[in-house]
Amino acid sequence: MDLLERLADVRRRSRAYGLTTFGEVAAFVTGMDAATEWEFLDGFRQFLAAKSNLGPSLAWQVLVIRMAYPAESDEFWATASRSESSEATSVLFGELQSFFAEREASGTN
Template sequence: MTEMIEVPDAEGDWEPATEFPASRRNPARQASMFQSATWPLSSLALLAVDLEAVARRLKLTLESSWDGRGNVRAAFFVLDGTDFVVTHHEGDAPGTHVWTRKGGPVDPVARAGSLLAALGVGPEAVSYSIWGVGTDLRHVPAAWGRGRGKPTRSHQDLWANFRRSPELFVGRVSFGAVVAFLNGYDIASDKALLDGFREWLAAKLGYGENLVYWVLAKKLIFPDGRPEEPWSPEAEQHAVAGLIDLIDEYFESLASNPEVRPETV
């Protein structure tokens, strides 16, 4: 059995993760199971730490529920702009399973690093991970075959809402308006949304490393050449849908293979 790692207690001035004062010190912000039940999850890692210790450190409130394979205790929370869930099923070996919300800009290694830092433990606490690093890689944790569900406001939440209803964010939907919104959000979030996207597009095209991402995207969206300006409503709609599809494809490539993120300059 993997040796369990000790997690330090919460910092003295951290408030409970369920409270939202104007000035927050606790890095975790918790959502309830009820709030989070509709979101699909992706497995991230199995940590050799006790779930109670994780909850104590981040001042989370553990909730009890069940799925197709038994009783489960869990906490849903946002940390460093990412939706996390930590769980432990009754009868499982000691340890904490970590999940993230599917979709959106998730780099598994970076997200796991944020969580480990908040917990005050090092990479030795990772028993198993989807990127193939850990102290016990003999088999996939059994809990990862169990039912899933998920939670609160994050970069992933923003992207899910934006891709579904861009008109709620930009008013009249056009390619230029969408690019302007994404650029503004990316700057405000310290490149949390589109970091590496330009380089990925250039690699997909095979050229254009010196071009901005929206120019590269147009070349992929209109392979036979851009329509003359001003664009028709149909061309605008096609361009917006194409850009959203490209960003989704980039996020999927990150989630399935974090090493695909190109080096940025």
């Protein structure tokens, strides 16, 4: 199973992987990135920053939570990362799908 297939499987069955919170899903995805020597998500933070207009200085995890909950305060991301945030998890998988589709269309990686 390649990484994109694994990611799709995690999206479908995250609980089967023991992932119940946004933070756990984000950690799993970060682990996938680490396993590829940081190439898997290369450009993802910049993709999210450009799409969200939230600026390039935030971590991708914070960008996802701020995209999922745009009306919440800056401190909300810490709580959301530890909670069972289905909205943030859904935004993460949707944005990853868009990111990889765009990267494939442009012929990079």
